[in-house]
Amino acid sequence: MVSPTPLQAFSAVPKAPTKTSKQTLVDGEKMTGAQALIRTLEDLGVQDVFGIPGGAILPVYHQIHDDTKFRFVLMRHEQGAGHAAEGYAVATGRVGVCIVTSGPGATNMVTPIADANMDSVPLVVISGQVGIDSIGTDAFQEADTVGITYPVVKHSYLVTDAQDIPRVLAEAHYIARSGRPGPVVVDVSKTAQVGEMYYSWPQKMILPGYNPTTKPHGHVLREAAKLFEQSYRPVLYVGGGAMRSNAGAQVKELADLTDSPIVTTLPARGIVPDSDPKVLGMLGMHGTLAATAATQKCDLLVAIGARFDDRVTGKMDAFAPAARVIHIDIDPAEIGKRRQPDVPIVGDVAEVLDALNAEIKRGQAIRGATNLKPWWNLINSWREKYPMKYDEATPDGTLSPQWVVEELSRQAAPSTIWVSGVGQHQMWASQLIDFENPHSWISSGGLGTMGFGLPAAIGARVGSSRDFGGKKPVWLIDGDGSFQMTSEELAAAFIDNAPVKIAILNNSVYGMVRQWQTLFYDKHYSQTSIRDGENTEDIINVPDFVKLAEAYSCVGIRATTQDEAKAAIKRANEINDRPVLIDFRVYKDAMVWPMVAAGQSNDTVTYKPGVQPLLHNDTSDSGSDSSADEPQTDTDNAIVAAGAASTAQSEK
Amino acid sequence: MAIYPASTPHSERHTLSVLVENRPGVLARIAGLFARRAFNINSLSVSPTERPDISRVTVTADVEQVPLEQIIKQLNKLLHVLKIVDLDNTDAVERELVLIKVAANETNRSDVLEIVRLFRVRVVDVHPESLTIEATGAEGKIDALLGLLHDYGIIELVRSGAVAVTRGPHALSEKVVGSEIRGR
Numbered sequence: 001m002v003s004p005t006p007l008q009a010f011s012a013v014p015k016a017p018t019k020t021s022k023q024t025l026v027d028g029e030k031m032t033g034a035q036a037l038i039r040t041l042e043d044l045g046v047q048d049v050f051g052i053p054g055g056a057i058l059p060v061y062h063q064i065h066d067d068t069k070f071r072f073v074l075m076r077h078e079q080g081a082g083h084a085a086e087g088y089a090v091a092t093g094r095v096g097v098c099i100v101t102s103g104p105g106a107t108n109m110v111t112p113i114a115d116a117n118m119d120s121v122p123l124v125v126i127s128g129q130v131g132i133d134s135i136g137t138d139a140f141q142e143a144d145t146v147g148i149t150y151p152v153v154k155h156s157y158l159v160t161d162a163q164d165i166p167r168v169l170a171e172a173h174y175i176a177r178s179g180r181p182g183p184v185v186v187d188v189s190k191t192a193q194v195g196e197m198y199y200s201w202p203q204k205m206i207l208p209g210y211n212p213t214t215k216p217h218g219h220v221l222r223e224a225a226k227l228f229e230q231s232y233r234p235v236l237y238v239g240g241g242a243m244r245s246n247a248g249a250q251v252k253e254l255a256d257l258t259d260s261p262i263v264t265t266l267p268a269r270g271i272v273p274d275s276d277p278k279v280l281g282m283l284g285m286h287g288t289l290a291a292t293a294a295t296q297k298c299d300l301l302v303a304i305g306a307r308f309d310d311r312v313t314g315k316m317d318a319f320a321p322a323a324r325v326i327h328i329d330i331d332p333a334e335i336g337k338r339r340q341p342d343v344p345i346v347g348d349v350a351e352v353l354d355a356l357n358a359e360i361k362r363g364q365a366i367r368g369a370t371n372l373k374p375w376w377n378l379i380n381s382w383r384e385k386y387p388m389k390y391d392e393a394t395p396d397g398t399l400s401p402q403w404v405v406e407e408l409s410r411q412a413a414p415s416t417i418w419v420s421g422v423g424q425h426q427m428w429a430s431q432l433i434d435f436e437n438p439h440s441w442i443s444s445g446g447l448g449t450m451g452f453g454l455p456a457a458i459g460a461r462v463g464s465s466r467d468f469g470g471k472k473p474v475w476l477i478d479g480d481g482s483f484q485m486t487s488e489e490l491a492a493a494f495i496d497n498a499p500v501k502i503a504i505l506n507n508s509v510y511g512m513v514r515q516w517q518t519l520f521y522d523k524h525y526s527q528t529s530i531r532d533g534e535n536t537e538d539i540i541n542v543p544d545f546v547k548l549a550e551a552y553s554c555v556g557i558r559a560t561t562q563d564e565a566k567a568a569i570k571r572a573n574e575i576n577d578r579p580v581l582i583d584f585r586v587y588k589d590a591m592v593w594p595m596v597a598a599g600q601s602n603d604t605v606t607y608k609p610g611v612q613p614l615l616h617n618d619t620s621d622s623g624s625d626s627s628a629d630e631p632q633t634d635t636d637n638a639i640v641a642a643g644a645a646s647t648a649q650s651e652k
Numbered sequence: 653m654a655i656y657p658a659s660t661p662h663s664e665r666h667t668l669s670v671l672v673e674n675r676p677g678v679l680a681r682i683a684g685l686f687a688r689r690a691f692n693i694n695s696l697s698v699s700p701t702e703r704p705d706i707s708r709v710t711v712t713a714d715v716e717q718v719p720l721e722q723i724i725k726q727l728n729k730l731l732h733v734l735k736i737v738d739l740d741n742t743d744a745v746e747r748e749l750v751l752i753k754v755a756a757n758e759t760n761r762s763d764v765l766e767i768v769r770l771f772r773v774r775v776v777d778v779h780p781e782s783l784t785i786e787a788t789g790a791e792g793k794i795d796a797l798l799g800l801l802h803d804y805g806i807i808e809l810v811r812s813g814a815v816a817v818t819r820g821p822h823a824l825s826e827k828v829v830g831s832e833i834r835g836r
Binding site for chain 2: 151333
């Protein structure tokens with residue numbers, strides 16, 4: 001640059017133009033940004049895209065043709081598109097991709113983006129943005145998408161130049177799927193969409209600040225192996241990170257090597273088949289008693305891709321109080337966030353476990369394996385004494401929702417992909433379905449998004465037909481409340497040929513909230529009755545789910561008795577050309593047990609009203625390590641009786 | 653484990669140096685992380701560095717050790733953040749620029765000027781009823797100066813926020829590998 005003369009220093013006009021924004025790179029094929037966007041998705045190997053068009057993204061949609069290499073699934077709501085992409089990503093292990101418009105289109109995506117962020121689902125969301133001359137002017141359908149999404153994404157981009165589109169999309173795709181997976185937003189201004197550029201592939205990514213660690217350090221592995229040698233009551237606490245890393249085989253190997261029980265979080269259900277005797281099921285607020293008890297009494301807690309969520313730990317100070325902790329996670333920020341581990345291991349779960357298993361084998365070759373018989377005796381006594389059970393008969397003669405879930409599981413093909421909404425049905429599905437395959441359980445964990453179910457099921461079904469020739473059927477278990485948040489996607493399910501099977505556990509209420517109102521809010525059922533499926537004279541049943549299904553050309557069936565239910569499930573399993581919806585009329589006061597009240601210690605876990613085995617020191621016949629003279633005054637103090645007192649504590 | 657709020661009146665002072673890509677929106681993303689965790693920033697200064705593609709953010713805050721570690725980890729997750737260090741006070745040079753407008757008239761102006769001379773700071777504006785003083789230095793020196801000037805009446809005060817570098821010949825940006833960051 002030429003230095004200004006003294007006079008020019010006072011003039012705003014520089015002596016010579018310093019830089020031009022003119023295109024200097026002329027390698028590659030000349031095209032518009034919108035064309036480049038579609039071409040990039042093709043070159044990235046994207047096979048399925050979900051979304052809805054709109055004004056600010058029209059140039060991109062204009063470039064989607066019959067010969068475009070990906071399938072486009074037109075949803076009915078941007079939120080549905082986002083959840084569908086999530087379901088697709090979890091079922092296939094690939095990145096879910098959405099294309100939506102600016103403003104309201106983008107803001108409708110915020111919920112699925114936050115959901116994907118909490119559950120580490122790889123997602124790329126492409127949103128339209130107004131032209132750069134209009135940005136910041138409150139132009140029609142303008143929203144600061146990058147600003148809105150930044151707190152709930154892995155990363156957000158604003159693209160203002162067409163030439164940047166291929167590189168930014170390549171980076172976004174890489175960021176979404178690598179390291180700890182997560183959602184990435186690419187907000188593409190109309191200027192970039194219509195601008196001309198030179199397309200070349202592959203693209204060089206510029207990511208100086210992004211270096212995820214996947215390989216573990218050697219010395220922490222030795223320390224972890226040593227902790228295994230020294231422990232007599234180990235527990236493997238397996239979370240969604242193990243699922244994202246596809247580490248089922250490694251987890252099973254570790255469990256077999258060390259004879260450790262496996263407890264899982266909600267997203268990790270099925271990581272090792274439930275038929276494996278080492279699997280104790282889910283732990284935490286609504287986990288099995290054996291899983292929660294084993295974790296509370298363990299002396300070594302191995303957190304594998306799990307983040308000590310409060311729904312798992314209950315009151316943090318009282319969680320696994322005697323345990324030393326090994327924490328394996330790809331995200332360094334998770335380590336020590338909720339509990340300081342004794343051995344922190346940063347790395348990809350599958351890679352870490354491969355290395356750890358080798359290290360443990362080496363040690364066992366010299367010293368032999370620890371005998372954990374007393375620990376298993378204790379665990380098995382919990383399992384026998386406190387199995388997952390429920391009342392099949394209900395006071396009002398309606399179906400027992402738990403029975404419906406078990407019957408669905410009994411009749412389903414082993415390859416079934418299970419999807420759920422959020423609420424009581426989600427917990428029952430997690431508790432009572434026999435999961436035999438990983439990646440066959442799709443549910444909204446961290447954010448707990450009601451309405452997640454139907455679109456996610458559609459996404460899973462699209463993934464099933466892409467990867468498995470449609471041979472994996474998709475069953476959605478949903479609640480009547482949760483389902484109504486996104487029921488419009490029945491249209492997409494029918495028209496875009498995603499024949500999902502939908503089981504609505506219809507209890508006419510927001511069941512989980514009602515359960516809390518029953519237990520903690522004096523049975524004041526404020527605004528939880530939604531009156532669908534009520535069969536009284538003065539209440540109109542709105543909506544009639546059977547008619548709703550039929551309105552969308554789907555098959556609708558109602559089941560009020562066990563025989564009807566069995567027949568309905570059988571029929572649904574036989575229909576594969578269109579979605580089927582079964583409206584199961586279930587008991588509205590059925591509750592999810594076991595339960596730990598929010599904010600309470602997991603030691604207070606209530607197996608069923610009036611039975612709190614851990615408080616009463618029921619560690620059975622063998623190897624009890626807790627003091628026998630603990631006061632037993634709380635014998636009848638079940639959660640129900642605790643009433644208002646526990647409400648106060650749960651709000652902490 | 654979790655300590656909330658992260659900043660309490662008795663927390664220790666920390667100085668964070670954060671190297672970031674020099675582009676729009678980066679500061680908002682960093683500040684957002686602090687705000688979300690109830691992390692009260694004492695001072696914050698941002699400017700480009702010896703490399704025009706990299707900016708350096710210096711944050712000082714009174715904060716507990718555990719939330720600080722968590723926020724450093726969270727900052728590291730931001731793609732625009734290249735490098736973070738928690739500068740050790742004994743091994744870093746820290747400076748702050750302050751402009752102080754003191755009420756000083758003919759009766760006490762010489763007293764104020766004496767203080768100015770003792771602290772080796774400068775007067776940059778004089779008015780019959782005021783003196784404006786420019787001072788640079790570490791936090792302790794500035795605080796001492798302000799303590800002495802307080803009695804004369806401080807009309808207006810502005811501090812730049814601390815900037816800091818480690819002692820010795822090495823630059824923080826040496827740890828940032830790769831060529832110039834362009835695009836995006």
